Amino acid sequence: MEPDGQLKPSTLSTKDLPWQVLWSKEKCSLCGLCTAVCPVQAIELGVHRKRVLQITLGLMEKPGNVFGVYHGIRQRTDVAHACIGCGMCDMVCPNHAIMPVHNDEPDKLRFHIDQGGIPRRRGGRRNAPGSLLDEIKFVRISMLTDPALDAGRHEFELRTLLGRILSPEEALRVSREAGWIPPVREIYPLILGGMSFGALSPTMWEGLQMGIAYLNEEMNIPIRFCTGEGGCPPRLLRSRFLKYIILQIASGYFGWDEIIHALPEMKEDPCAIEIKYGQGAKPGDGGLLMWYKVNKLIAAIRGVPVGVNLPSPPTHQTKYSIEEAVAKMIQSMSMAWGFRVPVYPKISATSTALAVLNNLTRNPYAAGLAMDGEDGGTGAAYNVSMDQMGHPIASIVRDAYLNLVKIGKQNEVPIFAGGGIGKNGNLAANAASLIMLGASGVQVGKYIMQATAGCLGSERDRCNICNIGLCPKGITSQDSRLYRRLDPEKVAERLVETVMSFDTELKKIVAPLGRSTSLPIGMSDALGIADKSAAERLGIRHVI
Amino acid sequence: MCRLFSITSKDPLSPMVAIRAIDVMKEGHDGSGVGLFLTDLGGEFEQFHGGPILSGIFSNVGIKSLDRYMLDMEFMTKYKLSFRPTKIPPAGTPRRDNYLIRVYEYPPTWDNLPEEEIQQRLMQCRLHLREMGEMDGSMMVFSFWPDVIMIKEVGDPMAVAEYLGLNRPELQARTIMAQGRQNTNYSIDIYACHPFFIQGIATMTNGENTAFVPIREFLMSRNEPGYSGYQSDSEVFTHILHYTLRHLHLDLETYKHIITPLKDSEIETHPDGPWLRMLKQSCRPMIIDGPNCIMGCLPDKTLFMLHDSKKLRPGVVGGNPGMFAFSSEMCGLDAAIPARDKSRDYQPMKYDTVFVGPKRQEVERWNQMDSLSHLH
Numbered sequence: 001m002e003p004d005g006q007l008k009p010s011t012l013s014t015k016d017l018p019w020q021v022l023w024s025k026e027k028c029s030l031c032g033l034c035t036a037v038c039p040v041q042a043i044e045l046g047v048h049r050k051r052v053l054q055i056t057l058g059l060m061e062k063p064g065n066v067f068g069v070y071h072g073i074r075q076r077t078d079v080a081h082a083c084i085g086c087g088m089c090d091m092v093c094p095n096h097a098i099m100p101v102h103n104d105e106p107d108k109l110r111f112h113i114d115q116g117g118i119p120r121r122r123g124g125r126r127n128a129p130g131s132l133l134d135e136i137k138f139v140r141i142s143m144l145t146d147p148a149l150d151a152g153r154h155e156f157e158l159r160t161l162l163g164r165i166l167s168p169e170e171a172l173r174v175s176r177e178a179g180w181i182p183p184v185r186e187i188y189p190l191i192l193g194g195m196s197f198g199a200l201s202p203t204m205w206e207g208l209q210m211g212i213a214y215l216n217e218e219m220n221i222p223i224r225f226c227t228g229e230g231g232c233p234p235r236l237l238r239s240r241f242l243k244y245i246i247l248q249i250a251s252g253y254f255g256w257d258e259i260i261h262a263l264p265e266m267k268e269d270p271c272a273i274e275i276k277y278g279q280g281a282k283p284g285d286g287g288l289l290m291w292y293k294v295n296k297l298i299a300a301i302r303g304v305p306v307g308v309n310l311p312s313p314p315t316h317q318t319k320y321s322i323e324e325a326v327a328k329m330i331q332s333m334s335m336a337w338g339f340r341v342p343v344y345p346k347i348s349a350t351s352t353a354l355a356v357l358n359n360l361t362r363n364p365y366a367a368g369l370a371m372d373g374e375d376g377g378t379g380a381a382y383n384v385s386m387d388q389m390g391h392p393i394a395s396i397v398r399d400a401y402l403n404l405v406k407i408g409k410q411n412e413v414p415i416f417a418g419g420g421i422g423k424n425g426n427l428a429a430n431a432a433s434l435i436m437l438g439a440s441g442v443q444v445g446k447y448i449m450q451a452t453a454g455c456l457g458s459e460r461d462r463c464n465i466c467n468i469g470l471c472p473k474g475i476t477s478q479d480s481r482l483y484r485r486l487d488p489e490k491v492a493e494r495l496v497e498t499v500m501s502f503d504t505e506l507k508k509i510v511a512p513l514g515r516s517t518s519l520p521i522g523m524s525d526a527l528g529i530a531d532k533s534a535a536e537r538l539g540i541r542h543v544i
Numbered sequence: 545m546c547r548l549f550s551i552t553s554k555d556p557l558s559p560m561v562a563i564r565a566i567d568v569m570k571e572g573h574d575g576s577g578v579g580l581f582l583t584d585l586g587g588e589f590e591q592f593h594g595g596p597i598l599s600g601i602f603s604n605v606g607i608k609s610l611d612r613y614m615l616d617m618e619f620m621t622k623y624k625l626s627f628r629p630t631k632i633p634p635a636g637t638p639r640r641d642n643y644l645i646r647v648y649e650y651p652p653t654w655d656n657l658p659e660e661e662i663q664q665r666l667m668q669c670r671l672h673l674r675e676m677g678e679m680d681g682s683m684m685v686f687s688f689w690p691d692v693i694m695i696k697e698v699g700d701p702m703a704v705a706e707y708l709g710l711n712r713p714e715l716q717a718r719t720i721m722a723q724g725r726q727n728t729n730y731s732i733d734i735y736a737c738h739p740f741f742i743q744g745i746a747t748m749t750n751g752e753n754t755a756f757v758p759i760r761e762f763l764m765s766r767n768e769p770g771y772s773g774y775q776s777d778s779e780v781f782t783h784i785l786h787y788t789l790r791h792l793h794l795d796l797e798t799y800k801h802i803i804t805p806l807k808d809s810e811i812e813t814h815p816d817g818p819w820l821r822m823l824k825q826s827c828r829p830m831i832i833d834g835p836n837c838i839m840g841c842l843p844d845k846t847l848f849m850l851h852d853s854k855k856l857r858p859g860v861v862g863g864n865p866g867m868f869a870f871s872s873e874m875c876g877l878d879a880a881i882p883a884r885d886k887s888r889d890y891q892p893m894k895y896d897t898v899f900v901g902p903k904r905q906e907v908e909r910w911n912q913m914d915s916l917s918h919l920h
Contacts, residue, residue: 146752146835147856154854157807161825168792171826175819184825186808408765410758411829514754517804517853518831522758 010115012077016108018461019085019100023073027097030071034089034098039470042083043098046074073098079115086456086463088472102460120383121290123466123476125281125446126375127387129459131423132394132534133430139528139543142514151504151511158506159222160189160441160519162272163342163367165412182367183342185271188223189435189519190502193372193418193443194248194276194346196230197255198289198298198310199379199466201483204453204475207491209236211452212244214496223499224271226443229287229312231255231301237262242270248346249333250276251286252312254302263336272342272367273333277316277325280376280393280419282385283348286312290380292469293478322359330365342367349373349391349419357400361409368414370443371396375420377446377457379476380467393419394437398538401438401522410438410522418443423459428505436523437538449475452494453486546725546738546750548859549876550839551869552847552900553718556586559695562722563705565869565876569724570702576636578701579723579737580710581746582693584845587716588623589693592647595622596666599686599694600673601734602642606682610644613673618651625715627708634707637699643708645693663743667770674773684734687741693717694746696737719845723748736776739840742786743770747840749778750872751857755833756780762829763787781838784830789842795918796848797910800897802827804834804853806912815915839870848899855894861907862889868900868907 014020021043035043048070055063075083083100090099113120142148163184166174174181192212197205208225215221222244229250236242237259247270249256278284289298289310299306319325326345333343344367347356353371360366373393378386397417404410417439421430423446431442449455453475456463466476474483510516513526520526528543529535535542547569549562559580566578589597596619602610614621627643654662670688677683686694693715697704701724705711723738738748753759756777763771763783768791771783781803788799805824811817824831834852837859841847849859849870861870863881871877877889888907892898895912910917 142752142754146754149854155807159808161828165825165828168787168823168826171822172792172794175822181822405761405765408762408767410762410765411826514752514835515833517833518755518828520755520758520833521829522761523755525757 010079010112012079012082012108012112014075014077015103017075017077017082018103018107018109019083020103021073021075021083021089021098021100024097025070025072027095028072029095029097031094033092033094034073037088037092037472039086039088039465039472040081040084041076042081043073043075043089046072048072048074079109079112082109084463084465085461086472121380121467122383122386122464123377123379123381124457124461124464125377125386125420125423125459126390127459127461128375129424131375131420131430132392133421133433134424134426135529135531135534136429136433136540137528137543138432138509138513138526139541140526141512146514148514149511149516151507154511154516156507156510156516158189158503158510158519159186160521161185161414162187162344162416162441163414164364165414167409167412180339182364183340185342186222187271187441188221189441190223190431190499191246191416191441191443192223192225192448193376193445194226194228194274195445195449196228196248196287196289196379197233197301198230198293198478199228199476201471201474201477201486202297203483203486203488204449204491207452207486207488208448208495209241210488210492211495211499213241214492215499216244219496219500221499221503226274229254229276230289230298231258231303233301234258234262238265238267240268242266243268245270246272246274248274248276250312251314251316252310254304254310254312257303258301260336269337269341272344273337274370275329275333275343275345277345278348278350278372279378280348280372280374280390281378282381283350283374283390284314285381285385285389286314288312288380288467290467290469292467293476295478298478322356326356326359326366327363330363334365344368344370346370346372349393349396351391353391353396353400354403357403357413361404361407361413366413368416368440369400370416370418371400372443373417373419375423376418393417394434395537397434397439398437402539404438405522414440416441416443418445422447428502428509431502432506432509433527436520436527437540438522438524440519440521448495448498451498452491546723546872547876548721548723548748548750548837548839548872549869549880550721550841550847551719551867551880552845552904553867554904555866556590556716556718557720558711558716559720559722560705560711561880562720563701563710565871565880566722566724567702568879569871569873569876576725577698577734577737578696578704579739579748580693580695581721581739581741581748581841582715582717582719583691583746583841584718585691585693585716586718588625588714589647589691592623594690595647595649596688596690597693598644598646598648598688599692600644601640601684601697602644603682604641605680606677607642607644609676609682610673613676614648617669618653619648621646622649623647629707631707634699634703637697637704637707643695667743671769671772689741689744692741692744692746694739694741696734698734698737719841719847721746721748721839721841721847723750733775735773738776738778740776740779740782742782743790744843745782745786745789745840747778747782747785747838749781749836749838751834751836751852753777753780753832753836755831758829759784759832766791778836781832781836782840785840787830796842796846796897796899797916797918798823800850800910800912802830803832804851804894804912805831810913814913819916837872845902846899848897849892850897851892851894853894858891860889860891861898861900862886863907865905868904
């Protein structure tokens with residue numbers, strides 16, 4: 001409260017905040033580490049005045065009191081310094097004397113966060129912990145009629161195809177006439193979804209790249225990484241590791257000057273080109289890299305000035321129709337690499353996705369379609385876009401697949417699904433569900449950040465400050481004081497562990513279903529769900 | 545698990561040869577059904593070479609509908625063999641009015657039609673009759689094709705064969721396929737009885753097809769009216785073969801590469817690697833995932849057997865020049881051709897396709913690792 005006793009509309013108490021910082025005077029060693037590490041300065045040194053009663057034993061002396069002072073922590077309650085619940089204070093405290101706890105009721109901060117008339121912007125994901133994918137079970141277990149396979153000993157071929165696949169008749173015709181067969185990549189069905197150099201810190205990016213290279217070259221897992229919209233470091237563009245990279249072009253075209261100039265010097269073709277039209281976390285909104293993160297390095301790679309906001313437009317400004325956007329862009333990008341590289345669009349999951357898909361089926365250069373659901377993550381977006389905009393991924397993948405089945409092109413235009421896969425930790429199960437609903441593979445971002453670098457974000461609004469470059473783990477920061485906390489070697493190690501464990505879990509799912517020789521794309525008879533309306537909507541078994 | 549038996553012989557045989565072989569393998573099937581495919585016919589049917597033969601089960605009402613339909617189509621009956629069992633059916637076998645095998649003469653208007661068109665129309669007639677019959681259960685049609693007879697029924701194979709009197713002299717064939725067991729994974733339905741037939745091509749399978757649903761979706765989206773039914777998950781094997789031969793104009797050797805393609809690492813070193821990779825990618829939805837043993841018969845009467853790439857279902861082929869048999873168990877082969885050089889019996893492995901051509905002189909074998917004959 002103000003010293004004069006005045007309450008302003010946005011004056012908040014700690015109880016009004018989403019997170020309360022609990023601090024123990026007894027345990028605290030007053031080292032100051034917590035206040036130093038707090039990314040938003042939500043806590044500060046508190047000098048607390050306290051009256052101490054002095055009660056005597058006898059009757060002769062009267063009880064008295066003294067005003068003492070003790071030192072400790074004070075939680076700030078102004079909007080700009082509200083605790084984000086990241087828990088770094090707890091992590092650094094030698095005595096575990098401090099910890100944020102979530103408010104037991106909805107906070108009041110949300111009504112005041114738009115100070116200055118600017119709505120809340122943040123990083124992270126939709127604040128909704130539930131996941132339909134987690135409710136899907138695999139019910140068609142092979143029993144006596146066909147023996148279940150041994151996930152540990154049997155051979156599995158769990159590759160997928162990225163690229164335009166010709167129908168058998170067409171493939172044979174083109175092969176006979178020695179015509180052009182569109183490029184197809186045989187890759188692992190788990191793809192690291194677009195996370196840009198800029199959104200991620202240099203150490204995080206480097207760690208992921210090392211992990212990707214190791215998985216490909218040592219573990220025989222052909223996993224791919226999509227750059228997101230932020231270009232690609234020049235050395236990587238000119239290295240043999242480019243073949244593990246999917247280069248993304250989005251509406252800001254950031255980094256493409258560098259990429260185009262590197263073309264004559266490329267030793268390898270990239271895996272593919274992803275044209276981003278939309279993102280699940282903020283559909284209909286362009287990419288955003290806030291000025292905090294645009295340092296000299298990022299500015300150089302992206303070809304922009306230092307320290308400015310980099311908002312990409314919501315659409316590709318030079319295109320005015322789907323035919324232009326899809327046909328011309330796909331063809332231009334294909335041509336740039338001599339028609340040797342698959343080019344596919346990525347869109348936000350939306351009720352209009354089928355129109356895009358149908359258009360793609362008529363475009364012989366379209367190599368697939370990636371769709372990103374409402375549970376996708378982002379480095380920066382308006383809160384309203386993240387929480388309220390978007391379409392669930394499961395039903396749109398199913399619709400798209402069945403639409404392709406109807407026209408007989410289910411093998412020709414592969415669908416890749418992203419957005420909330422593994423949001424509650426069930427990465428392999430969620431991925432397998434989407435594959436059996438019709439996806440050819442999945443794109444994953446947040447899970448990778450959580451598993452490989454210890455991202456603290458959650459669907460209960462924990463941390464989520466990726467946008468301002470203050471990531472306490474150094475994952476999404478461009479400040480060397482923060483990102484040096486992250487050891488790229490360790491990130492690489494964790495990526496390898498994560499993918500190897502995903503691989504085992506995926507086998508543990510498909511082996512009991514009796515599948516091993518091909519990825520069970522569209523094997524919807526294996527799936528069941530207790531929610532009757534979801535079962536009907538997805539065309540899978542209703543099991544209770 | 546189902547038991548399969550097929551035999552090819554220069555001299556016509558009674559279908560009882562196959563039924564007896566199935567019966568010997570009885571420990572391995574539950575006696576819940578039997579299906580027979582007879583071609584290269586002997587007996588009474590030999591003289592009608594060329595005329596389409598309709599095989600099916602009809603109620604008395606169904607016979608009348610059939611006659612009306614065939615008359616309208618201007619088909620004329622040339623010969624018929626009907627079983628009207630009077631005895632009490634064996635346990636599990638429903639009582640039927642008529643088991644019908646009828647040879648027709650083509651409508652005069654079909655005389656100058658190209659072969660392809662005739663074959664298409666024959667299939668459409670079969671599908672139409674089947675559809676008519678499905679409305680009231682009055683007709684079940686298994687095949688309508690020259691030189692092909694199919695008999696299917698629910699129940700124990702030997703009991704059903706005796707009940708129907710399949711040892712009658714009129715019924716003889718040089719190539720016979722038989723399968724014992726009904727479909728137990730889905731509902732009991734006579735259309736789920738193997739072998740399955742489409743335009744001169746028949747296959748039967750044992751084991752379950754775990755990739756059934758995506759394969760069915762792929763086939764049903766090929767704009768081919770014959771790719772329908774699917775009361776059994778094994779019917780897709782017949783249709784994939786049909787698609788390979790008639791739509792892609794490829795051969796049996798490629799069929800093996802379509803349903804069980806080599807692994808990526810194996811394709812790398814294969815002499816026809818690039819072509820096989822293209823085939824594997826474009827035919828990806830037809831990859832089976834076993835465990836299966838597939839036996840089948842091509843329009844030229846070549847009998848073949850192959851496995852899924854895990855080979856969890858056995859099969860053996862053996863015999864003497866002039867007579868060879870394929871069996872899912874050795875005892876079935878022993879029952880049918882006891883006097884043979886057993887050291888020449890062959891149990892194909894996961895890369896093999898074995899077949900006996902129309903001349904019935906030897907068992908031939910392709911290995912998937914070999915270069916493809918049709919490309920060279």
